[in-house]
Amino acid sequence: MNNFEIEPDIRVAETLSSDFYTDDGYFEESKRRIFARTWQVVGLESEVNNLMPHMLLEGFLDEPILITRDTDENLHCFSNTCTHRGNILVQNECRRDGIRCGYHGRRFSLDGKFLSMPEFEAAKNFPSERDDLRSVSFKTWKDFVFASLDPRDPFEEFIVETGSRTAEYDFERHELVERKHYLVKAHWALYCENFLEGFHIPYVHKSLNEVLDYGRYSTELFRYSSLQTGYDDDGDTSAQYFFVFPNLMYNFYPWGLSVNIVKPIKSNLTKVEYMTFVLDRSKLDQGAGANLEKVELEDQAVAESVQRGINSRFYKRGRYSPTREKGVHHFHRLISEFMDESNEQSRNVRHKKPN
Numbered sequence: 001m002n003n004f005e006i007e008p009d010i011r012v013a014e015t016l017s018s019d020f021y022t023d024d025g026y027f028e029e030s031k032r033r034i035f036a037r038t039w040q041v042v043g044l045e046s047e048v049n050n051l052m053p054h055m056l057l058e059g060f061l062d063e064p065i066l067i068t069r070d071t072d073e074n075l076h077c078f079s080n081t082c083t084h085r086g087n088i089l090v091q092n093e094c095r096r097d098g099i100r101c102g103y104h105g106r107r108f109s110l111d112g113k114f115l116s117m118p119e120f121e122a123a124k125n126f127p128s129e130r131d132d133l134r135s136v137s138f139k140t141w142k143d144f145v146f147a148s149l150d151p152r153d154p155f156e157e158f159i160v161e162t163g164s165r166t167a168e169y170d171f172e173r174h175e176l177v178e179r180k181h182y183l184v185k186a187h188w189a190l191y192c193e194n195f196l197e198g199f200h201i202p203y204v205h206k207s208l209n210e211v212l213d214y215g216r217y218s219t220e221l222f223r224y225s226s227l228q229t230g231y232d233d234d235g236d237t238s239a240q241y242f243f244v245f246p247n248l249m250y251n252f253y254p255w256g257l258s259v260n261i262v263k264p265i266k267s268n269l270t271k272v273e274y275m276t277f278v279l280d281r282s283k284l285d286q287g288a289g290a291n292l293e294k295v296e297l298e299d300q301a302v303a304e305s306v307q308r309g310i311n312s313r314f315y316k317r318g319r320y321s322p323t324r325e326k327g328v329h330h331f332h333r334l335i336s337e338f339m340d341e342s343n344e345q346s347r348n349v350r351h352k353k354p355n
């Protein structure tokens, strides 16, 4: 059954039901149906020395994973839980030539194989493959490491257009200059769908509107991503805004790249993490890439305002602008597709019940 059906024809379609944003049951279901089945950024490859523990979507999925770099420099990704009685194996980032559980001393190699365990000489059928660390699907793209608990589709299908449309961008040369995060009092999808249309720019971002040619602003849709392009008055590209479903934004500006990762915490609270990479400092304060902090706070304020409105007894669904809200319609269609029970496939990951 699909409670969130969205008509494919944007001219007749109605937006996502407000229940999706307000009902805690759907918020819980979105963990299993959307977030466990897509790809999440877990860090930068250049920052993985040897053993890097990570809590996948902390405060939401809360899945402990472990990235390792073995002696041949190969990366691996495992569940960070001991196969004996479930202790967390690695608490803090460290350098070791192997992994040893701090509870009863079970040892594993950096590629996840069981090595030894005291007091198990008399155990039968031991060790077996089940005593090795559980692998977690992961991929690297440029310097970004992604993991997925139960991928619905290969990572490449999510990133292909971002890669091909930014082939000129020099990822090798840009430099990480800032990491920060904000807490936004709004549902994660409200934050994302605000990002997915330029329709609000003249109303919400007066200063940004002055440097963008609103008439030329374009939106292109792909299977699991979309691209919005902003142009300046001379017709030059001033920003490329990629969205990778369900919660990742790559914003390319003439000066470099800003990455936003949208992390749900509660149905009305979202953490947005930012990474800023600079390629050309001389262009930092120009065009659509300038005053990003101001634009960000304007976006957050409007997302929080919608959060308050969407709880109203009088609001259920709206309509889309066929010319300006293609990206939002596409995002809602993907949510609908993932939340649809009839799309469930057999899976090998046990999903936690809500606490």
Ligand code: FES
Binding pocket: 082, 083, 084, 085, 086, 087, 101, 102, 103, 104, 105, 106
């Ligand atoms: S839980 Fe790890 S050795 Fe017992």
Ligand SMILES: [Fe+2]
Binding pocket: 194, 195, 200, 201, 204, 205, 295, 299
């Ligand atoms: Fe905005």
